[in-house]
Amino acid sequence: AQKITQTQPGMFVQEKEAVTLDCTYDTSDPSYGLFWYKQPSSGEMIFLIYQGSYDQQNATEGRYSLNFQKARKSANLVISASQLGDSAMYFCAMREAVTTDSWGKLQFGAGTQVVVTP
Amino acid sequence: GAVVSQHPSWVICKSGTSVKIECRSLDFQATTMFWYRQFPKQSLMLMATSNEGSKATYEQGVEKDKFLINHASLTLSTLTVTSAHPEDSSFYICSARHLGPEQYFGPGTRLTVT
Numbered sequence: 282a283q284k285i286t287q288t289q290p291g292m293f294v295q296e297k298e299a300v301t302l303d304c305t306y307d308t309s310d311p312s313y314g315l316f317w318y319k320q321p322s323s324g325e326m327i328f329l330i331y332q333g334s335y336d337q338q339n340a341t342e343g344r345y346s347l348n349f350q351k352a353r354k355s356a357n358l359v360i361s362a363s364q365l366g367d368s369a370m371y372f373c374a375m376r377e378a379v380t381t382d383s384w385g386k387l388q389f390g391a392g393t394q395v396v397v398t399p
Numbered sequence: 400g401a402v403v404s405q406h407p408s409w410v411i412c413k414s415g416t417s418v419k420i421e422c423r424s425l426d427f428q429a430t431t432m433f434w435y436r437q438f439p440k441q442s443l444m445l446m447a448t449s450n451e452g453s454k455a456t457y458e459q460g461v462e463k464d465k466f467l468i469n470h471a472s473l474t475l476s477t478l479t480v481t482s483a484h485p486e487d488s489s490f491y492i493c494s495a496r497h498l499g500p501e502q503y504f505g506p507g508t509r510l511t512v513t
Contacts, residue, residue, distance in 0.1 A: 323506075324492075326494075326507075328501065386445055386448055388445075
């Protein structure tokens with residue numbers, strides 16, 4: 282069953298505008314972590330932001346913030362003041378509790394392709 | 400810190416041959432390493448999890464005899480694609496974690512099988 286859902290396959294956003302990328306997740310584990318990664322055309326996976334399930338405040342890292350709504354099981358990424366270099370594929374991922382079965386593996390959503398236009 | 404390297408960055412091989420991809424954690428000891436495969440315009444699909452000194456755990460549907468994983472030390476894991484075929488052409492990415500929640504990804508290896 283799909284545990285991470287990203288419903289937006291692609292988005293255009295104008296430079297300097299903010300953009301919100303949607304991510305919903307499904308888990309019955311009370312301890313989990315949510316990640317956002319950026320993958321430019323070069324292929325490298327760039328870590329952006331992390332939110333733990335017990336964190337009281339929404340995570341922020343520079344122009345990135347995570348809108349964590351635990352009851353709704355959503356973890357949307359907000360990029361403020363978009364730049365041309367933000368054009369990339371963005372993946373939401375979830376890590377459930379580390380066990381000898383899972384070892385902290387990540388499950389990824391399908392991704393959202395963001396294109397920033399001048 | 401937390402740099403992961405992969406070698407080679409790209410490789411072309413003939414059908415039927417084997418190819419080895421290395422994943423190294425350069426400045427930390429990786430208790431666990433993960434191998435992913437990514438087809439064009441698709442998400443990352445976890446292939447297997449490896450812990451130093453023990454056998455890799457493969458995801459359902461991944462042939463362990465075809466994708467051999469060796470995690471010989473806390474800084475090195477290798478993926479060998481045996482008897483490669485054109486359908487194995489893909490982008491292979493490794494990641495490594497130590498004790499915290501973060502996974503650090505390598506730059507990926509693009510495999511083309513002709």
